Amino acid sequence: MNNYILKTLAYNKQVRIFFMENTDMIKxxxxxxxxxxxxxxxxxxTVSIGTLISATLKGNQRVSIKVNASNSQHKIFADVDSMGNIRGYISDALLNEPLDxxxxxxxxxxxxxxxxxxxMKDIGMHSVFTGVTDMPYRNIVDDFSYYFKQSEQTDTFFSVNMVYNEDNEIILSRGIMAQLLPGAPISLIDTIKEITFENQLILSNFNDRKNFxxxxxxxxxxIEIVEQYPVQFLCGCSKEFFYPMLYSLNREELVDAYKSEKSIEIVCxxxxxxxxxxxxxxxxxxQ
Incomplete structure (x- = not known):
């Protein structure tokens, strides 16, 4: 199991802390x-935050996340469910922006x-909860801590570590989500945040993944580990899914393709x- 979350209880079971190893999935x-x-x-x-949130879901619950930039066409998405199935993608407008x-x-x-x-959280029985907050930190991770505080009135802390190699490839991705349980002192979040920041070298050590x-x-x-929760990337696309994109092409293009014996390739x-x-x-x- 290469991608997983360790569910733990800490501080006399007053706080739940999730530790995530999702390097292969993010790669x-x-x-x-x-x-x-x-x-x-x-x-x-965004995907890592969504992955951590998936560990809080039950039954058939699903969560869809949308990070909207100031440019209304620039969006980042993540969809997760209670089974640990994760997918993430970027809006076409943002994906097609010039690299420079x-x-x-x-x-x-x-x-x-x-x-x-x-x-948007689908909690079953045709009931959907939608929460919206601004992004005062503009770094995504701290903004989701802010979201939980403002929208769900739950003190929550997120940390995501991503490491790149010299070829600008991601070689490590890990994360932490800490959430106070009812009755826990608010100061515990600051304590967990401080400990996490002080141990960034441990969390970013890509040479020691086996000891995560x-x-x-x-x-x-x-702290007590209560469960190991598997997560996995699942796109859900299929060839049939893309037939509507062929319909969007004009008839002349399609006719020219088959008369010229040319295939048409579509990339997800x-x-x-x-x-x-x-x-x-x-x-x-x-026809």
Whole structure:
């Protein structure tokens, strides 16, 4: 199991802390795209936050996250469910921005001063909770702590560690989510935050991934691991899913393709998988 969350209880069971190892999943989602480090970081953080939130879900609950930048066409999405199925993607408008434009932006500059978070939680029985908050920190991670405080009145702390190699590829992704349980003193969140910040070297050590399960005990004395929760990237795309995109092409293009015996290839923006439609399949579609 390469991608998982350790669910723990700490401080005399007054706080739940989730420790996430999702390196392989973030590599799969981010490294196969020709995007800048800024977009990889923004997408990786959003997906990682969503992954941690998935550990709070029960039954058939689902959560859809949308990080909206000041530019209304620049959006980052993450969808998660209670089974640990995760997917994340970037809006076409943002994905198609010139690399030179995005390369010169930090995550904070990408979000801008009018960014906001939108979270839709399907809690079953045709009931959906929607929460929206602004992004005063503009770094995504701290903004989700702010979201939980403002929208759900729950003191929550997030931390996400992403490490790149010299080729600008993500080689490590880990995260922590801490949430106070009813009756816990608010000061515990500050204590957990301080301990996490003081131990960034431990959390960012990509040479010691096999000992990730020891990290909770290295950081906190009074802690109990209660469950290991698997998570996995699941796009859910299929060849049938992309037939409507072929319908969106004009008839002349389709006719020219099958008469010229040319295939049409469509690439999924979420997972990068390529689907090829043969001349015969295109001909059948037109007829």
């Amino acid at each position: 799969e989602i981010c490294n196969n795209k020709n995007i800048s480090n800024t977009l990889k970081t923004a997408l990786g953080k 434009t995005i390369n010169n932006l930090s995550v904070e500059e990408l979000i801008g001063d009018k960014g906001y978070i939108q979270v 399960k020891e990290i909770p005990h290295l950081l906190f004395r009074d 923006n979420v997972c990068g998988k390529k689907y090829s439609f043969s001349p015969q399949e295109i001909k059948n579609l037109v």
